[in-house]
Amino acid sequence: MVQIPAKMRRPRVQQTASFAFSRYLYMAGCLLLALFWLVAVIRARETNTLIVDEWAHTAQIVSFLHGDLHDVNANMSYIPGYHLLVAGIMKLFGSQSLAGARTVNMCFGLLGGVFFYLVRRELVQEHLSRTVAQFLFFPLLYPYCFLAYTDVLSVALVLAAFWATLRDRHLWAAVVLIAAMAVRQNDVVWAGFLAMYALWPILRETHWRPWLAASEVFRIAWPYCATTFLFLAYWAWNGTIVFANAMANIHPDASFHWGNPFFFLFVAGIFLPLQLGSGLRRFALAACANSWWLLLPLAVFAIYAAGFAVTSIGNLMAADHFLHNAVLVAVARNHWAWWGFGLVATIAACGLAHTQFSAPQGWLLFPFATFYLAASWLIEGRYTLISFALWLALRRQENDTAERITLGVWVVLAQFFALSILASRFML
Secondary structure (H helix, E strand, O other): OOOOOHHHHHHHHHHHHHHHHHHHHHHHHHHHHHHHHHHHHHHHHHOOOOOOOHHHHHHHHHHHHOOOOOOOOOOOOOOOHHHHHHHHHHHHHOOOOHHHHHHHHHHHHHHHHHHHHHHHHHHOOOOHHHHHHHHHOOOOOHHHHHOOOOHHHHHHHHHHHHHHHHOOOHHHHHHHHHHHHOOOHHHHHHHHHHHHHHHHHHHHHOOOOHHHHHHHHHHHHHHHHHHHHHHHHHHHHHOOOOOOHHHOOOOOOOOOOOHHHHHHHHHHHHHOHHHHHHHHHHHHHHHHHOHHHHHHHHHHHHHHHHHOOOOOHHHOOOOOOEHHHHHHHHHHHOHHHHHHHHHHHHHHHHHHOOOOEOOHHHHHHHHHHHHHHHOOOOOOHHHHHHHHHHHHHHEOOOOHHHHHHHHHHHHHHHHHHHHHHHOOOOEO
8 A cells, every 4th residue: 555655644634724723713703793793782672762763763663563554654755665564573573662673673684684695696606604794794784784774674675686686587576676665765776777687698699689589688677667667656646756745855856966976985985995996906907008097087076076065954964963964064064075075986986987796787786876876865875775785796806805804894893883873972
C-alpha cells in the first residue's frame, strides 16, 4: 500500500479545521443577529407609547377588531387592507393590545425576509444568508418591523410578487400585487416593472418585435395589465388615489416631484459607500472610454438644481424629532447643506448607474423606481424601502470584505435606530 507523505496530508487537516472555525463563526453570527432581533422584540412589546402614525393605524385596527368594518378613519391615506389583516390575525389569537399589533408586524418583517431569500435564490445563489441579513437589518427598514406601520407588509408583498414572476407564475404575481395595492395603492407601479422584467428576454430574442411571440407576450402581460386596469377602476370610483378624499391635498394625484428620487440617492450615498465605490470605478473607466458618460453627473446635478424643492408642509415641521425632516430643512435653508446633499446624490447616481445586476434587465428597476418615488410629494425615507429591497435582491455582491463591513455597520445602526425610536428619542 502506497503511503501518503505527511506533508501532503497536513493541508487537509488545516482545511478541515478552517471549515469548522468558519462554521462556528457563522453560527455565532446568526445567534448574535437573533439576539439583536429579540432585544428589539422585547422592547417593542414593553413600550406602550404610540409612535407617530401608529395612533391612526392602531385606531383603525381596533375599530375592525370590534366589528366596525364600515368605520374607516377619515384621515386614512391607504386602503385599509393592512388594518383588516392585522385585526383578523389579532382576533384569531385573542389579542387586542398594541404589543399584539406590533408582534403581527414583526411577523410581516420576517415574512419579507423569507420572500427576499426566495427571490435572491432565484437570481443569485451566493451568500444567501448574508444578503438576507443585510435586507432584514437595512437601517431604514429594520425599525419599522417593530411598529404598527404598513410599510413592512408592502415590501413583503412586492417581494412575493417578484418571486412569483421569477417562477413564471404571473397570475399569482398579479394577485399578490392586488393585495399589495390594498395596503399601499401606489404599489401598482411595480406591476409595470414585473411585466417588463418578465418580457425582456422575449423582446430581445424577437429583436423588439413582440408580435412574433404574441401568444407568449399576452400570457405574461395580461395579468399585470388587469392589475393596472383594476387600479384605474378604483381611481375612477374613489375620485382620488388616496383612500380618504380629505387627504388628497397632502397626497395629490398625478403629481410628480424630484424630492423622493433625490432622497433615495442621498440615502444610497450614506448607507452604501463601499458598494457605490465599485460602481464609481466602472463609471470612471466608462468615462475614459467614452466621454459622453461625463454628461451623467452634469445632468443629475442640473435636474437637482432646477427641480429639487422641499415644499410639503409635512417636511417643514418637527425637524427636531424627524431625522429626514432635519436634513431636508437644512438643505432648504443652508447653502452648504444644499450643495452637500446634491453632491452626495449625484455621486450616488453615478455609482448606481454601473451596478452589476444578476440579470441584464435589472437596470429596469431605475426608471420604475424613479416614477414610483416621484409620484409622492411628501418626502419620506419609508417610501424608498421597496426600491432598496429590489436593488439589494437584484445586484451582484463583488467584495466580501465590503459586504461584511456593511452588514456589521448596518446591524449596529439599525438597532440604535429601532431602540431610539421605541424610546421616542427621534423618528426616521
